[in-house]
Amino acid sequence: MDRKLKVGVLGATGMVGQRFLSLLENHPWYEVVVVAASPNSAGKRYEDAVGGRWKMTTPMPEAYKDLIVMNVNDVDAVAKEVDFVFSAVDMTKDEIKAIEEAYAKTETPVVSNNSAHRWTKDVPMVVPEINPEHFAIIESQKKRLGTKRGFIAVKPNCSIQSYAPVLNAWKEFEPEEVVVTTYQAISGAGKTFKDWPEMEGNIIPFIGGEEEKSEKEPLRIWGHIEGDEIVPATSPKITCQCVRVPVLNGHTAAVFVRFKNKPSKEELIKKLVEYKGEPQELNLPSAPKQFIQYLTEDNRPQVSLDVDFENGMGVSVGRLREDTIYDYKFIGLSHNTLRGAAGGALLCAEYLTAKNFIQAK
Numbered sequence: 252m253d254r255k256l257k258v259g260v261l262g263a264t265g266m267v268g269q270r271f272l273s274l275l276e277n278h279p280w281y282e283v284v285v286v287a288a289s290p291n292s293a294g295k296r297y298e299d300a301v302g303g304r305w306k307m308t309t310p311m312p313e314a315y316k317d318l319i320v321m322n323v324n325d326v327d328a329v330a331k332e333v334d335f336v337f338s339a340v341d342m343t344k345d346e347i348k349a350i351e352e353a354y355a356k357t358e359t360p361v362v363s364n365n366s367a368h369r370w371t372k373d374v375p376m377v378v379p380e381i382n383p384e385h386f387a388i389i390e391s392q393k394k395r396l397g398t399k400r401g402f403i404a405v406k407p408n409c410s411i412q413s414y415a416p417v418l419n420a421w422k423e424f425e426p427e428e429v430v431v432t433t434y435q436a437i438s439g440a441g442k443t444f445k446d447w448p449e450m451e452g453n454i455i456p457f458i459g460g461e462e463e464k465s466e467k468e469p470l471r472i473w474g475h476i477e478g479d480e481i482v483p484a485t486s487p488k489i490t491c492q493c494v495r496v497p498v499l500n501g502h503t504a505a506v507f508v509r510f511k512n513k514p515s516k517e518e519l520i521k522k523l524v525e526y527k528g529e530p531q532e533l534n535l536p537s538a539p540k541q542f543i544q545y546l547t548e549d550n551r552p553q554v555s556l557d558v559d560f561e562n563g564m565g566v567s568v569g570r571l572r573e574d575t576i577y578d579y580k581f582i583g584l585s586h587n588t589l590r591g592a593a594g595g596a597l598l599c600a601e602y603l604t605a606k607n608f609i610q611a612k
């Protein structure tokens with residue numbers, strides 16, 4: 252690469268936008284040149300636009316404080332400045348669909364954290380260690396959009412990252428039935444305890460739309476390209492309950508699995524710790540060296556000890572044991588705003604850059 256690629260962050264003042272900026276601060280391939288947000292923030296210094304709403308535990312990087320926030324709706328003006336954008340815009344689903352497509356049509360690739368396009372037939376939804384081959388559908392999408400280099404790619408919901416990679420590592424044993432309960436951190440809702448005090452010492456047994464995403468999105472990830480669309484897999488059957496718990500960062504999943512070909516516990520653990528994907532082979536800047544770790548202690552994984560494994564990009568698994576009704580049960584943990592949100596999107600962008608889907612304009 253002759254120069255760093257110029258990046259815009261759409262929705263830069265929100266929690267995921269802040270996470271993108273923190274991850275991009277010293278990125279070897281990318282340089283943030285545009286922060287864009289709603290018309291209310293447009294025209295202000297980034298630091299002033301965020302005000303007291305900086306939610307990261309590390310300070311706001313100096314390099315961003317004086318950037319003047321652009322209006323995210325000024326698509327052509329933003330697009331002129333950047334090679335590609337990350338999207339974390341906070342709008343209605345229809346508005347997100349429209350604005351992400353508008354950016355793509357300016358020949359600006361969009362790597363999105365949003366759910367709006369996750370079921371658009373020719374938009375790839377990718378965990379780079381699982382289904383990078385789905386990025387090939389971008390060629391069909393470009394034809395539909397009439398673009399040469401503009402497209403949209405998305406990452407899946409944060410809730411699935413604590414169990415979908417695990418089930419993928421066990422694919423050859425053919426998981427048939429999966430029962431999941433997720434215990435989801437408040438940052439998944441863009442909140443801290445300061446702005447959601449009711450969550451202290453509390454559990455809320457409902458997260459809007461989350462159970463459907465948790466049951467269906469893994470099947471799209473395990474799907475295949477047929478013509479100009481991604482056709483979801485039909486197996487395993489997944490049922491899920493999603494619960495909000497008083498944790499700042501880290502989504503935990505308690506999972507039961509029945510296999511078509513029941514393996515031994517040793518075989519399952521071996522598959523987890525040996526799991527490598529293309530991001531590891533390509534040595535992408537944000538790829539964890541070890542994607543999945545298996546912890547043998549009975550009281551692991553724990554959010555406070557394990558959520559930052561591999562800079563929040565790895566998945567921690569423990570308590571794998573035989574079950575009396577299903578074949579096995581286990582606990583998985585992943586960082587919801589790193590692997591599950593901005594970090595997952597960043598890894599998608601790095602893969603797309605390494606494979607020349609994203610280039611300097």
Ligand SMILES: N[C@@H](CC=O)C(=O)O
Pocket residue numbers: 407408409410435436438439440458461587591592
């Ligand atoms: N919807 C999730 C966030 C994941 O992307 C949550 O509320 O935790």
